[in-house]
Each structure stands twice: as C-alpha cells, then as structure tokens.
Amino acid sequence: MHFTTLHEVEDAIRACTKCPLAQSRTHAVPGEGPADATLMLIGEAPGRNEDATGRPFVGSAGKQLEAGLARAGLTRGDVYITSILKCRPPNNRDPKREEVTACTPWLIWQITLIKPRLIITLGRHAYAFFQKHPPFREALGTLYHLEAYDAFLLPMLHPAAILYRRQWAEAYYTLWEKLPHILKEKNIPLRGQKNQLTKHNI
Ligand code: SF4
Numbered sequence: 001m002h003f004t005t006l007h008e009v010e011d012a013i014r015a016c017t018k019c020p021l022a023q024s025r026t027h028a029v030p031g032e033g034p035a036d037a038t039l040m041l042i043g044e045a046p047g048r049n050e051d052a053t054g055r056p057f058v059g060s061a062g063k064q065l066e067a068g069l070a071r072a073g074l075t076r077g078d079v080y081i082t083s084i085l086k087c088r089p090p091n092n093r094d095p096k097r098e099e100v101t102a103c104t105p106w107l108i109w110q111i112t113l114i115k116p117r118l119i120i121t122l123g124r125h126a127y128a129f130f131q132k133h134p135p136f137r138e139a140l141g142t143l144y145h146l147e148a149y150d151a152f153l154l155p156m157l158h159p160a161a162i163l164y165r166r167q168w169a170e171a172y173y174t175l176w177e178k179l180p181h182i183l184k185e186k187n188i189p190l191r192g193q194k195n196q197l198t199k200h201n202i
Contacts, residue, residue: 004113006113009030009106009113010031012106013028013030013086013106014054015028016028016086016103016106019087019098019102019103021088021089021099022087024087025046025051025087025088026051026088027046027052027053028054028087029050029054029055029056029082029086029088030106030110031080031083032080034077034078035080035113036114037078037079037116037190038188038189038190039074039078039116039117039118039120039190040079040082040111040116040118040119040120041065041080041081041082041120041122042082042107042119042121042122042126043057043081043082043083043084043158044083044084044085044094044122044125044126045083045086045088045092045095045125046083046087047092048088048092050088051087051088056081056083057076057159060160061159061163062159064159064162064163065081065159067173068159068172068176071173071177072176072177072179072180074179074190078190079120080114080116082107083126084104084125085100086106087103094125100125111149111151115151117186118151118152118183119149119152119153119154120154120155120156121154121155122156122158122159123156123158124136127139127155131144131146131153136155140175141174141175142154142155143182143186152186154179157171157172157175159172
C-alpha cells in the first residue's frame with residue numbers, strides 16, 4: 001500500500017479489517033485535524049462516544065482535552081488528533097499487543113504525511129509505542145527527540161485520567177501550560193512549517 005494524501009489513509013482506516021476489532025466497532029476513528037498541523041496528539045483508542053460518532057476525543061475525555069488545549073491557548077482546530085488503535089476495544093479494555101502491531105502502520109502513515117514537529121502522547125499506551133524508557137511517570141512533561149520521525153515527543157497524561165483521579169488535575173493542567181514555552185523555545189509554529197521527514201518505514 002502507498003498513500004499520497006491524509007484523506008486516502010483515513011478512508012483506508014475506515015474500511016480496515018486487519019484485526020478482530022473491526023467486527024465489534026460501529027465506526028473506525030481515523031483522526032481529525034489540519035493536514036498541515038505541526039502538533040499531533042495521540043491517544044490510546046476510541047471509547048464509546050468515539051465509536052458511535054467516528055470522531056476522536058468526544059464526550060467527557062474530549063472536554064478535558066479541550067480544557068487542556070485551552071490552557072495552552074489552543075483549540076482542537078489547531079492540532080491533528082488521533083490514537084494508537086483506530087477501533088474501540090470491547091469495554092474499553094487495554095489494547096492487545098497484536099492489535100497495536102496490526103494498527104500502528106496506519107499511525108506511521110499519518111505521521112509520514114502530516115510530518116508533525118511535536119508529537120504529544122496522551123497516556124502510557126501511546127507513550128509506550130514511541131519509547132520504553134524512561135517509565136511513563138518519569139517521562140511525563142519531558143521533551144524528547146524522536147530520531148525516526150525527526151520530531152519532538154512530549155508525553156502527557158491522558159485526559160480521562162483526571163476524570164478518575166482528581167488529584168492529577170493540577171499536574172495535567174501544569175503540563176499543558178508548559179506547552180507554549182516549548183513551542184517558542186523550539187521555534188514551532190502551529191501550522192505549515194513541516195519537519196524534513198521523507199521516509200516511512202512500512
Ligand atoms: S483497530 Fe486498526 S487494525 Fe484493527 S480493524 Fe481497526 S483500523 Fe484495522
């Protein structure tokens with residue numbers, strides 16, 4: 001398979017049957033946002049509302065995400081939002097390794113075409129796809145460089161985490177408030193200035 005536009009990838013995801021989650025989903029959720037976004041947000045997997053609508057981060061977790069973005073002076077329209085798995089695991093269970101293996105070539109195509117300069121992972125599963133060390137809790141809020149994608153990585157808490165553990169809310173919002181400083185320091189505009197990534201690895 002070869003894709004030249006983000007729309008082609010998104011259409012292929014909607015038709016994907018590469019793993020058993022295709023049988024239980026209502027809608028696959030490819031992601032949404034500007035194709036020239038320089039910030040890419042990557043969550044874990046669609047939940048109930050996302051499965052019902054085909055859109056990422058709607059419902060209560062989506063509200064928390066929008067609140068975090070607002071702390072950074074951003075809106076959903078400024079960023080591309082997607083997830084590691086594009087179909088909902090039953091009862092929102094953790095992704096299985098074989099599902100991640102089957103699904104993440106789609107994510108790599110999205111990164112290859114969008115060429116983000118900063119990838120923000122939301123939660124431990126998205127972080128673990130990009131690097132194993134240091135552990136997620138130690139990595140939170142630290143800026144790394146991902147050589148394979150010529151992009152920076154910023155691990156963040158998943159917005160749903162603060163719905164269950166209110167004590168994490170302060171840390172969650174503090175991380176979002178750091179974001180404008182990181183963008184300024186690394187000279188990353190919101191749109192249009194791509195990195196130089198030209199290769200993909202699938
Ligand atoms: S989770 Fe990914 S690999 Fe599995 S059916 Fe959905 S899009 Fe395809």
